[in-house]
Amino acid sequence: MKKPAGLAKRAATTVLGRPRVGAAVRGMAALGGRSMTLVYHRVGAPQPSGLTPTVALEDFRLHLQTLQALGEIVPLSRLLLERRSPTPRFALTFDDDHPCHVEVVLPTLREQGLPATFFLSGRSLHGLGSYWFQSLEHLLHGRGVAAVADLLDLAPTDAGEIAGICEADLGLQAKLEAADDRNEPSLSETQIAALVAAGMEIGFHTLHHRPLTALRGDDLDRALSEGRGTLAEAAGRPIRLFAYPHGKADARVAERVRYHGYEGAWTGVPSPVTRRADRYRLGRWEPGPIEPSDLTTKITGRMARLRMPR
Numbered sequence: 001m002k003k004p005a006g007l008a009k010r011a012a013t014t015v016l017g018r019p020r021v022g023a024a025v026r027g028m029a030a031l032g033g034r035s036m037t038l039v040y041h042r043v044g045a046p047q048p049s050g051l052t053p054t055v056a057l058e059d060f061r062l063h064l065q066t067l068q069a070l071g072e073i074v075p076l077s078r079l080l081l082e083r084r085s086p087t088p089r090f091a092l093t094f095d096d097d098h099p100c101h102v103e104v105v106l107p108t109l110r111e112q113g114l115p116a117t118f119f120l121s122g123r124s125l126h127g128l129g130s131y132w133f134q135s136l137e138h139l140l141h142g143r144g145v146a147a148v149a150d151l152l153d154l155a156p157t158d159a160g161e162i163a164g165i166c167e168a169d170l171g172l173q174a175k176l177e178a179a180d181d182r183n184e185p186s187l188s189e190t191q192i193a194a195l196v197a198a199g200m201e202i203g204f205h206t207l208h209h210r211p212l213t214a215l216r217g218d219d220l221d222r223a224l225s226e227g228r229g230t231l232a233e234a235a236g237r238p239i240r241l242f243a244y245p246h247g248k249a250d251a252r253v254a255e256r257v258r259y260h261g262y263e264g265a266w267t268g269v270p271s272p273v274t275r276r277a278d279r280y281r282l283g284r285w286e287p288g289p290i291e292p293s294d295l296t297t298k299i300t301g302r303m304a305r306l307r308m309p310r
Helices: 007-016 019-031 057-070 076-081 100-112 132-143 145-151 159-167 170-179 189-197 217-225 228-235 251-259 292-304
Strands: 035-040 089-095 117-120 201-204 241-243 264-266
Touching (some): 057 100, 057 292, 076 089, 076 201, 076 241, 117 241, 132 145, 132 159, 132 170, 145 159, 189 201, 189 228, 201 228, 217 228, 217 251
Parallel strands (some): 035 089, 089 117, 117 201, 201 241, 241 264
């Protein structure tokens, strides 16, 4: 994707003028050209529950400028094929079929001529409503923590703890989806096609977003394949990249991902990309709604440390 003439250079020059960024760039030079994959969920106005990390649009723009000052933003598939480079590289990814991906993120990426990968479920293609965690957000906002805890037969707790319990319980996830009387909008077939037409990559994130480490046998294989073909038809191309729901994977799950013919898969372990990294257990880091001035310090620290998936 060709960048608008001079735009990226001007943005990088502006950001490099900040002392903390300049120091981070010098620190990056000692990392041997390591790469990092970043993941975002929502960009725009935050949700009342605050369960899904949301980055304000202006902060997101500054994140992009900072990353370009620190290194180069490249397609995710390029990081998969080229593990080393003379300079640090970053890949942008977005999860979960949210309309903001087309309404907010895509115009911003096109402004700066940047590539990205969108890990989608294609739920609208199957007439499905909200993900379980979106249902939880909606119920918490409408009914409150105590009422939702009662609905799920849990002891009173806070929203974050309820989300953590539900993440590990497939039965509670199904109960949340059944109790939610509102279907949150998700990307349509036309919007998915718009991402592809703009040069963006499409990966698979499973249709139902269940933690794969909790599935066995046919249930696991079904999660890795159900909906993949339909998403490929909407995108007009094969789907070869995969992101684990909730970032959870182990060796058993990764082997089934390989068996299903994916070329690479990403966990939630915030590790940089190296030559020896397992292509089916690659790391991603979610900066979330942090101040752009903090991004430089945190991403330099992440890229300096290696955390291997267990």
